[in-house]
Structures are given as C-alpha cells and as structure tokens.
Amino acid sequence: MQTRLLFALPLLLALHAAPVAADPLADGVGAMPTAVEDVRVVGSFDVPGGGTGSYRVVIARSTAEPPVARLFVQWIGKGPDGAEVVQRSVEIKELETMKRDIDDYVAEPDDNGLSIFVELADSSGNGSDTYELFLNTDGTYTFGPASN
Known part of the structure; x- marks a missing residue:
C-alpha cells in the first residue's frame, strides 16, 4: 500500500501543477463588454508597400431607454x-453626441477609404434618418445627413 502511494503521489502532484492551456481568443471574447x-x-483596403487589410465596424449600445449607439471603425492589418493587429481605431463622436441609435448600415470600401450609410432610429417613432460617413485612409472623416 505504501509503495502505491509513493508512485501515485508524484503523479498527482504533476497533474495538479500542470497549467491549463491559455486560449487568448476565448479569453478576449469572454472579456468583451456586453x-x-x-x-x-x-x-478590405490596400496596405502601402503591399498586402491588404480589413475594415471592421463595431457598434456598442447603452442600456438607457432609448438606447444610444456608439460607432467605431477599425483598420485590421x-x-x-x-499576426493581425488593430492598426487604427476611430470613434464617430458625433453619433454619441446626437444620442441616437443605429437601425442598420451599409458600408462600401473604395480607393479613398470607406463610405458608410447609417440609418439612425428616431426615438419618437417617426421613421429614421440616413447619415453618411466618409472615412479617409488616414483616419480622418466627415459625418452628416445624407445628401440624397
């Protein structure tokens, strides 16, 4: 009995001390704000000097009633x-100032950057308004009511 215990004890200690494999992706998803x-x-966009990157749009909403959206655009390269990294992240501050929610949006990349047509919800129930967002490759942008 004592011999078995002597063999089992190092095995139990080794198993107990073994670190759990880390999963950075799962950890990141688990830490994402609600x-x-x-x-x-x-x-996608062309990277100077060769290669391509991707545009990623992130929308966050407050828990207030009516909800207020925040809009971010990221350049991933x-x-x-x-390894892929976020090269630039831009928040469209005007949207948060307007205290509006986003119903939907359509994005169209072009040679100058990215165009996004944003449909904003009307909290009074009278429909929605369309706004245009034009992002340049350097991260500057213009945001305002759609011109059509």
Whole structure:
C-alpha cells in the first residue's frame, strides 16, 4: 500500500501543477463588454508597400431607454510578426453626441477609404434618418445627413 502511494503521489502532484492551456481568443471574447452588440468586417483596403487589410465596424449600445449607439471603425492589418493587429481605431463622436441609435448600415470600401450609410432610429417613432460617413485612409472623416 505504501509503495502505491509513493508512485501515485508524484503523479498527482504533476497533474495538479500542470497549467491549463491559455486560449487568448476565448479569453478576449469572454472579456468583451456586453455593450458591444454588432461587429462586422465590411471590406478590405490596400496596405502601402503591399498586402491588404480589413475594415471592421463595431457598434456598442447603452442600456438607457432609448438606447444610444456608439460607432467605431477599425483598420485590421498584419503586424511585424505577421499576426493581425488593430492598426487604427476611430470613434464617430458625433453619433454619441446626437444620442441616437443605429437601425442598420451599409458600408462600401473604395480607393479613398470607406463610405458608410447609417440609418439612425428616431426615438419618437417617426421613421429614421440616413447619415453618411466618409472615412479617409488616414483616419480622418466627415459625418452628416445624407445628401440624397
């Protein structure tokens, strides 16, 4: 009996001390704020010097009634080690100031950057308004009522 215990004890200690394999993706998803309600990759862009990257749109909403949306656009590209990284993240501050929610949006990448047509909810129930967002490759943008 004592011999079995001597063999089993190191095995139990080794199993107890073995670290659990980390999963950075699962950890990141688990840590995502509950306010984040929509994440979409909406197109790609050419990287100076070669290669491509992706545009990602992130929408977060407050728990207030009516909800207020926050809109972020990110440029995802390859880092020095070849792994994908967020190269730039821009929040459209005017939307938060307007205290409006987003019903839907359509994004169209082009040579100058990204165009997003945003349908804003009307909390009074009178329909919605369409706004245009034009993002340049350097992260600058214009945001305002649609011109059509």
